[in-house]
Amino acid sequence: MTAPEEATTDLDVVAGLLRDVPDFPSPGIRFWDLSALLADGPGLAATTRLLAAPGGPAPEIVVGIEARGFLLGAAVAHSLGLGVVAVRKKGKLPIVAASESYDLEYGSATLELPAGVLRPGARALLVDDVLATGGTAAAACALVEGAGATVAAVSMVLELPALGGRERLDGHRVHTLLTR
Numbered sequence: 001m002t003a004p005e006e007a008t009t010d011l012d013v014v015a016g017l018l019r020d021v022p023d024f025p026s027p028g029i030r031f032w033d034l035s036a037l038l039a040d041g042p043g044l045a046a047t048t049r050l051l052a053a054p055g056g057p058a059p060e061i062v063v064g065i066e067a068r069g070f071l072l073g074a075a076v077a078h079s080l081g082l083g084v085v086a087v088r089k090k091g092k093l094p095i096v097a098a099s100e101s102y103d104l105e106y107g108s109a110t111l112e113l114p115a116g117v118l119r120p121g122a123r124a125l126l127v128d129d130v131l132a133t134g135g136t137a138a139a140a141c142a143l144v145e146g147a148g149a150t151v152a153a154v155s156m157v158l159e160l161p162a163l164g165g166r167e168r169l170d171g172h173r174v175h176t177l178l179t180r
């Protein structure tokens, strides 16, 4: 007699495709790499379904954060029938609404919001791959809110709770699929 097969959930699929790399991009950092997850059809589909369902108010637009948030954000937007806005690193956008600088686990950076694409009052779903210190997501929230839109939720694949990102995003709906 064979044991009944256990159902594989979307979350199992996502967890099975995450990889961690020691000492990248600098010594002491354990870097979580989503390349294998993004390259896997069922993995990307499972990730998209989970990120697209953060709970709370229905989003009207998706905001993808550079760089891996572009891939995930576009997939989520498409699955919901919504458009996507790319929040980019400094110097990449020709027409900028606003800029926000922040620190992260291994450096500092500036994010910029393109001008004229986020309707004031729109409910935005922010999408990225990793929540570490929360500096990146907090900067993206500030850009969205500074444009007069609201943050319906922030959806990310992986949360590193030791780095305090969720606390940094206090007051926002934070939806993460896995913690490590």
Ligand SMILES: O=P(O)(O)OC[C@H]1O[C@H](OP(=O)(O)OP(=O)(O)O)[C@H](O)[C@@H]1O
Residues within 6 Å of the ligand: 065, 066, 067, 068, 069, 103, 104, 105, 109, 128, 129, 130, 131, 132, 133, 134, 135, 136, 137, 165
């Ligand atoms: O919560 P935080 O401490 O802010 O870290 C999370 C951010 O760090 C990574 O991006 P990174 O800045 O390495 O840029 P990239 O995606 O453009 O490579 C990751 O994709 C998140 O955006």
Ligand SMILES: Nc1ncnc2[nH]cnc12
Residues within 6 Å of the ligand: 029, 030, 031, 032, 033, 104, 105, 106, 130, 132, 133
């Ligand atoms: N440890 C980590 N792995 C992947 N992305 C990150 N962004 C910030 N910290 C990270």
